[in-house]
Amino acid sequence: MNFEQLKKRVERSEQVVDGRILQTRLSWSGLQTNWKEGWTPPRIIIVGALLGFISGKAQPARAMRHVGQFANPKMMQLVTSVAGLVASVQSSFAASKAQTAADTADDAATTADVAATTADAAAGGAAGGAAADASMSAARVAAGSTATMHPFDADRPRSDRSRPDPQWDRQPSPAEAATDLSER
Structure with a gap:
């Protein structure tokens, strides 16, 4: 296989990847649209009632004791630092959007x-x-x-x-x- 054939093969593979990326984006946006349209108020109420019933039957007091085993101070420190990291990323994203708008x-x-x-x-x-x-x-x-x-x-x-x-x-x-x- 010579260099030109390899080059054409790589270009074709890049085109295939670009096409797959486009298909994935279209599928993802379609999924988001269908997901948002699917959550109608009656469905939200029905799901909430079912989850409330299930959580009531799951003996919440016993479940809270199990949660207490994982909710130690180090775990809370990890959760708060991750929340701070997420807030920092969101603020930097908002700042970049503001800079783009100013430009x-x-x-x-x-x-x-x-x-x-x-x-x-x-x-x-x-x-x-x-x-x-x-x-x-x-x-x-x-x-x-x-x-x-x-x-x-x-x-x-x-x-x-x-x-x-x-x-x-x-x-x-x-x-x-x-x-x-x-x-x-």
Whole structure:
């Protein structure tokens, strides 16, 4: 077997593994969905009643004596340290998600600033209100916002949304534009 045949064989094996990973993820998500949909309130009540009946018949006092043999101070120390470890991992995961969100907001602010500058250049000295409207719409499009509603539209009744948007006397700062877009 030469090198090219080995290389093709390895590439094929990698493709098979990638396919199996994809199948596993799809099966896992399907299982999660079915599991969550399967736990309806009547089923939860029935399972709770059955487990309560079984635990009552299992002589809980005797079972608690057996649990006491394993619940020594060293075991409790192990449980609390594992709980601390889990909390630490969860907080680091949340911090990484927050950092990702901050980076995304920063990118949106930069994109909105570039769009506003482009809109000003395109307006070519048009009236301030028209340039502000163009920069706001360009910032929405550049930041990937599909909503065309103005921030004040959420407060207005549905029938009153045909009213024109208010004219702004200045452009929003990049931070304001990014905040406006991230709140949608």
